[in-house]
Amino acid sequence: MARIVYVNGRYLPYAEAGVHVEDRGFQFADSVYEVCEVKSGALIDTTRHLARLDRSLAELKIAKPMSDAALRHVLAQIVRRNRVRDGLVYLQVTRGKAARDFLFPGETDPTLxxxxxxxDPYKVAAKAKSGIAVKTVPDPRWGRCDLKTVMLLPAALAKETAREAGAQEAWFVDEKGFVTEGASSNAWIVRPDGFVLTRPLDNRILGGVTRATLLDLLKAQGVPVEQRPFTVPEAQAAREAFVTSASATVMPVVSIDGHKVAEGRPGDLTKRLREKFHDLAEITPV
Ligand SMILES: Cc1ncc(COP(=O)(O)O)c(C=O)c1O
Known part of the structure; x- marks a missing residue:
């Protein structure tokens, strides 16, 4: 089936879709994005994704391209027109096109x-069954990782380093030895006493939508949580470890820098959280 892409008001065949060479997203990474999960033909946690998009846009003073209702319509259309039942939808907003200059252009329409x-949900399920390996790398990123910008070169490099080490995700580590987050996920551990640990929100990590929904689920399940940074040795000695992201929901981590976490198998709590995740997520059929 031919893929359809939405660009600035038009639904175009994949091969014909493009943006201008002087788009500021292309030249300056002056651009923000969202990735939402699509599960069984429904969008997951749209309200939280749109709220985060609003925040990223406002912090960077990029104009909002359209209302939330219109954005929801575009998301639903693009899922429907591509007949995606399980997968993801990607939304990107740039400051728009303008002659190359560092300063913000006066009046430009944002690009959407x-x-x-x-x-393939079976492939993701198989990955979740075996769990993933993580490689840690120093965190070289800027001081506004709380914004979901397309400045993703450090994440791409980190994932490449992880791949070379036989791992499927990289964990960034700050100068004090604390894990900040995954290259494209939030990082969590379960302490031997059963407490779930994840770094509190600050400028060094993205406030994951999956993270927020998982915190709701942990609360509903009565699981004790402590939001504080943890070190790599702490994670290696943890009872369980996992990462969260819209594309993988709750994904077990079974090794960190070659050191097995728990017996190298996904933990029971992680498995339960993965199974129950969509009970608490917002589900919008398209
Ligand atoms: C750096 C980073 N942290 C965390 C996340 C998880 O965010 P979410 O749960 O909203 O997908 C992502 C997702 O892409 C990410 O890129």
Missing amino acids: VALARPI
Whole structure:
């Protein structure tokens, strides 16, 4: 089936979709994005994704391209037109096109792009069954990781380093030895006493939508949580470890820098949280 991409008001065949060479997203990474999960033909946690998009746009003074209702319509259309039942939808907003200059242009229309991609749910389930390996790397990123910008080169480099080490995700580590977050996920551990630990929100990490929904689930399940930074040795000695992201929901981590976490198998709590995640997530059929 031909893929359809939304670009600035038009639904175009994949091969014809594009943005201007002087788009500031292309030249300055002057751009923010969202990735939402699509599960069984429904969008997951749209309200939280749109709220985070609003925040990223406002902090960077990029104009909002359209109302939330219109954005929801575009998201639903792009999922429907591509007949995606399980996968993800990607939405990107740039400051728009303007002659190359560091200073913000006066009046430009933001660029809005949306695309949807299927993901084989069986492949993700198989990955979750075995769990993933993590490689730690120093965190070289800027001081506004709380904004979901397309400045993703450090994440791409980190994931490449992880791949070379036989791992599927990288964990960034700050100058004090604390894990900040994954290259494209939030990082969590379960302490031997059963407490779930994750770094509190600050400028060094993205406030994951999956993280927020998982905190709701942990509360509903009566699982004790402590939001504080943890070190790599603490994570290696943990009872369980996992990462969260819209594309993988709750993904068990079974080794960190070659050191097995718990017996190298996904933990029971992690498995339960993965199973129950969508009970608490917001589900919007498209
Ligand atoms: C750096 C980073 N942290 C955390 C996350 C998880 O965020 P979410 O749960 O909203 O997908 C992502 C997702 O892409 C990410 O890129």
